[in-house]
Amino acid sequence: MSVHRSVRSASSVQFPAFVRALPSLRFVASWAMTLPCVLSVSCQREPAFSVAVTRSAIAVSREVNPANLSQHVRELVAQREKETPQTSLYWGNMKLRRVNAGQYIDSYLSAQGLTVVHEREDQQGVDTDNLYVDLPARSGSAHAAEYVLVSGHYDNWHVGADDNASAVSVMLEAARILRTRSFLRTIRIIAFDREEEGLVGSERYARLHQTESVAALLNMDCVGYASHQPNSQSAPPGLALRSVGDFLAILASDVGTPAMSKVIRLSAELPSPISILGLIAPGTGHSPAAAAFLRSDHAAFWQQGVPALFLTDTADFRNPHYHRSSDVPDTLDYDFLQRSAQLVVAATAALAEEE
Ligand SMILES: [Zn+2]
Numbered sequence: 001m002s003v004h005r006s007v008r009s010a011s012s013v014q015f016p017a018f019v020r021a022l023p024s025l026r027f028v029a030s031w032a033m034t035l036p037c038v039l040s041v042s043c044q045r046e047p048a049f050s051v052a053v054t055r056s057a058i059a060v061s062r063e064v065n066p067a068n069l070s071q072h073v074r075e076l077v078a079q080r081e082k083e084t085p086q087t088s089l090y091w092g093n094m095k096l097r098r099v100n101a102g103q104y105i106d107s108y109l110s111a112q113g114l115t116v117v118h119e120r121e122d123q124q125g126v127d128t129d130n131l132y133v134d135l136p137a138r139s140g141s142a143h144a145a146e147y148v149l150v151s152g153h154y155d156n157w158h159v160g161a162d163d164n165a166s167a168v169s170v171m172l173e174a175a176r177i178l179r180t181r182s183f184l185r186t187i188r189i190i191a192f193d194r195e196e197e198g199l200v201g202s203e204r205y206a207r208l209h210q211t212e213s214v215a216a217l218l219n220m221d222c223v224g225y226a227s228h229q230p231n232s233q234s235a236p237p238g239l240a241l242r243s244v245g246d247f248l249a250i251l252a253s254d255v256g257t258p259a260m261s262k263v264i265r266l267s268a269e270l271p272s273p274i275s276i277l278g279l280i281a282p283g284t285g286h287s288p289a290a291a292a293f294l295r296s297d298h299a300a301f302w303q304q305g306v307p308a309l310f311l312t313d314t315a316d317f318r319n320p321h322y323h324r325s326s327d328v329p330d331t332l333d334y335d336f337l338q339r340s341a342q343l344v345v346a347a348t349a350a351l352a353e354e355e
Helices: 051-061 066-081 099-111 161-178 200-208 254-269 288-294 299-303 334-353
Strands: 002-007 037-039 095-097 116-123 126-135 146-153 186-192 213-220 248-253 276-281 308-312
Touching: 051 254, 051 334, 066 099, 066 161, 066 334, 095 099, 099 116, 099 126, 099 161, 099 186, 116 200, 126 161, 126 200, 146 161, 146 200, 146 334, 161 186, 161 213, 161 334, 186 200, 186 334, 200 299, 213 299, 213 334, 248 254, 248 334, 254 276, 254 308, 254 334, 276 288, 308 334
Parallel strands: 002 116, 146 186, 146 213, 213 308, 248 276
Antiparallel strands: 037 276, 116 126, 126 186, 248 308
């Protein structure tokens, strides 16, 4: 079932700053000013989820089916291959694909018995269609009006297996698993449109929904590529990451640091834990020094002070196929994708249930 909402846009609304998607313009010049810090996983003072919440989150994560993840990635790519690419208004040579992926997401979620909301907006000649489903909180919950958001963009360069069918596959699997349960908070799973053109869809969503209470956001962008080779990982200038690209990075602004600490501790408890690197962008994360951390749909939420976590395989700092026609399903590491999905499902369940 689908619900369509059209949003009348005010002419005074600023168009999103698409320059944010251009790391070379923003952070190379300014990165060295104030370096973000790397969170120590071993610090015992970090907050953690309660034992009961941790236990039930681990049980939920076991329901991730790796066959579903790879099928979603391959099907999304196959659908995109049938789509006529559109030239972007802003990126002359960009071949944007978004329509078929949106239809695939709608079909799958509808088949799960969920009501898919299409939030459409058209301003300055740029139309967006953000899709979301709500998984209602337990009846009578005092926290039912609070949301835990799980997100990723569905528009793509070329066919986009890692960027961003990997994240969409996790969102669809999370919806399948979590819809059979109910938690203290409402879970909303959102597929954002036109991220590649400057975070357009998520900025519009964040503006329209800014009065809602968001307990946490988990935003994914590229969560399926890993390498175990030496020197397979690079980093923004001035920031030392690990040299082997086999970890999932989790980024938070200051307000999201407690949630990130809990998620990192939870990750270590999972049956097949994924290697994690936590990074903190000081303040709201919008300092020039942290601009490399603003390249996805969590940016507008950081600006609003929402505890938003950004989960990524670091994209072009690791994946040589990033934004190329070679970003195809066979280049992904499906064990890594499965572990990413298990973490996201467990973290969503825990964030939605923790008092
Ligand atoms: Zn992306």
